[in-house]
Amino acid sequence: MLRLSLLILSLLFSAATYATPILPTPGVGVRPSIVGKWKWTRDTNNCTEIYDYRADGKLFVESGKEKTDNTYTIAFSPDANGFYKVTSTITKDYGGKDCADTTDDSTGQSSSNYVLFHPSGEMHVVCGHPSLDACFGPLRKLKD
DSSP states (O other), rough: HHHHHHHHHHHHHHHHHHHSOOOOOTTOSOOOOEEEEEEETTTTTTEEEEEETTTSSSEEETTTTTEEEEEEEOOOSSSHHHHHHHHEEEEEEOOOOTTSSOOOOOOEEEEEEEEEETSSSSEEEEEEHHHHHHHEEEEOOOOO
């Protein structure tokens, strides 16, 4: 009977782990790190973007055929809903068609977005405002 109970608990825990929503529990666990490579593929045109965040504040982005060099900062703490504010500036746009089907030179453009991490720290969504109203993702962390 004890083995059966342990098996049932194990199965429930496994199911709960796979069914975990993208929303984190604010203030619980370890601060996630954005450092590393993150990948997302846009559904509408099957175009892939790779974001390579470095610990020194540099960010390299590949969006379709476009490559950009960027700098970024991320808030040390999330807001009350778990969003981290990320501000970035494109320092060099090497050209090419990006996943939004544009070829504009974006050098010098700055933007602020809000990142919401999955509790695992292995996924996040990127939003234009600190809400889930206008987001893309999830971006998945790539293994080195």
